[in-house]
Amino acid sequence: MYSDFAARLATTMWPDFDQTPERSTETPEITDVSTVVVDGNFPWTIVTLETDAGVTGIGEAYPSPGVHEVITDYLQPVLRGENPLDVERLYHLMRESLSGRGSQQGMGTIAISGVELALWDAAGKILEQPVYQLLGGKMREEVRLYADCHAGEGMVEAALDEQPTEAYEAAAYANAARSAVDDGFEIVKFDLDVPSGREIDTLARHFDGPEIEHKRALVEAVTDEVGDEAEVAVDLHWNFSVEAAEKLCRALEPYDLAWVEDPIPPENADAMAELNRSVSQALLTGENCYGRHGFRDLLEQQAVSFVAPDIPKTGGIAETKKIGELADTYYTTLTPHNVGSPVATMAGVHVGATVPNFLALEYHARDVPWWDDLVDSDEPLIQNGRITVPDEPGLGIELDWDVVEEHRKT
Numbered sequence: 095m096y097s098d099f100a101a102r103l104a105t106t107m108w109p110d111f112d113q114t115p116e117r118s119t120e121t122p123e124i125t126d127v128s129t130v131v132v133d134g135n136f137p138w139t140i141v142t143l144e145t146d147a148g149v150t151g152i153g154e155a156y157p158s159p160g161v162h163e164v165i166t167d168y169l170q171p172v173l174r175g176e177n178p179l180d181v182e183r184l185y186h187l188m189r190e191s192l193s194g195r196g197s198q199q200g201m202g203t204i205a206i207s208g209v210e211l212a213l214w215d216a217a218g219k220i221l222e223q224p225v226y227q228l229l230g231g232k233m234r235e236e237v238r239l240y241a242d243c244h245a246g247e248g249m250v251e252a253a254l255d256e257q258p259t260e261a262y263e264a265a266a267y268a269n270a271a272r273s274a275v276d277d278g279f280e281i282v283k284f285d286l287d288v289p290s291g292r293e294i295d296t297l298a299r300h301f302d303g304p305e306i307e308h309k310r311a312l313v314e315a316v317t318d319e320v321g322d323e324a325e326v327a328v329d330l331h332w333n334f335s336v337e338a339a340e341k342l343c344r345a346l347e348p349y350d351l352a353w354v355e356d357p358i359p360p361e362n363a364d365a366m367a368e369l370n371r372s373v374s375q376a377l378l379t380g381e382n383c384y385g386r387h388g389f390r391d392l393l394e395q396q397a398v399s400f401v402a403p404d405i406p407k408t409g410g411i412a413e414t415k416k417i418g419e420l421a422d423t424y425y426t427t428l429t430p431h432n433v434g435s436p437v438a439t440m441a442g443v444h445v446g447a448t449v450p451n452f453l454a455l456e457y458h459a460r461d462v463p464w465w466d467d468l469v470d471s472d473e474p475l476i477q478n479g480r481i482t483v484p485d486e487p488g489l490g491i492e493l494d495w496d497v498v499e500e501h502r503k504t
């Protein structure tokens with residue numbers, strides 16, 4: 095009724111006013127959605143979203159079995175014919191379409207996240223604007239990355255090898271830290287839940303004295319090498335009890351760590367808050383948390399100092415920005431988790447450019463020499479530990495599809 099009144103008023107005041115605005119014949123439509131898996135240090139799941147507007151949106155879903163099927167069998171039929179500019183409406187449409195089948199957490203949310211990234215890229219390309227502009231504009235010109243470091247042959251081989259290897263010795267950790275800092279990274283992170291060479295029950299969530307001494311020596315080697323030049327963080331992958339984490343944190347007090355990541359699992363915010371109050375280090379969690387709801391209890395209890403949602407897992411670009419803004423109301427800092435290809439990394443750059451309380455985005459592919467080759471550019475994406483926020487439309491990069499094909503897994 096109001097709109098009828100408004101239209102009558104408009105035609106009275108402006109006789110040329112057309113009260114039935116014509117639906118543009120150029121409204122873009124989604125024509126197809128699919129995935130390509132690249133065999134990186136994780137199976138990087140690239141999402142392609144075709145439109146009839148002459149652009150293809152590129153996204154990335156967190157490496158997860160079943161994501162291809164969810165995207166092609168469930169989401170693609172829902173999205174076909176929809177307007178790719180309606181990014182947030184389509185996010186909710188996808189969630190509704192998978193309601194009861196994982197749209198709150200897990201594989202369904204991961205698939206939705208991957209498509210959401212591709213929608214932002216497509217929308218930016220259609221509107222000829224960078225994603226950060228569509229998100230409200232940038233507040234920094236470049237985005238800082240921190241280096242996840244693995245000393246030795248790489249995480250998977252080391253994890254499968256039950257024998258102690260050089261990978262977990264202090265000297266190897268120091269060398270890896272030196273290399274990352276020399277490349278310009280100002281924050282380096284190391285796994286501490288690594289074999290010490292002793293037989294231990296890894297399910298017991300316990301550290302005895304020799305185990306703590308092994309971890310302490312690794313941290314000491316890294317901070318001796320780069321502590322004056324960079325911040326050092328450690329990751330424990332949810333493996334320990336509150337008591338064991340407290341003991342380890344006490345032993346690591348002299349080393350002024352940037353943060354201790356996932357010392358205990360994130361689901362029990364009470365336990366995380368208890369640990370946070372009892373140790374001097376800043377705690378970080380979030381790579382296994384989904385959406386704002388996944389962070390609400392942790393933030394309400396001031397249980398961590400840093401939240402680390404994984405953008406292609408937690409819900410995508412807009413949801414991560416909202417998590418960051420929610421975190422800011424608790425004066426908590428956003429440090430997104432990222433194990434992805436340049437596509438997921440650029441999603442992190444646009445989030446990092448637009449969220450005030452953003453510190454740094456993870457970079458996890460120092461062991462993949464062709465990571466940069468995936469991008470159709472002569473310049474390396476990461477320079478001096480930073481990525482310049484791009485002004486090109488969409489996410490701001492184009493993939494080199496020949497290189498993608500060369501490393502294609504499925």
Ligand SMILES: [Mg+2]
Binds near residue numbers: 329331355356381
């Ligand atoms: Mg982690």
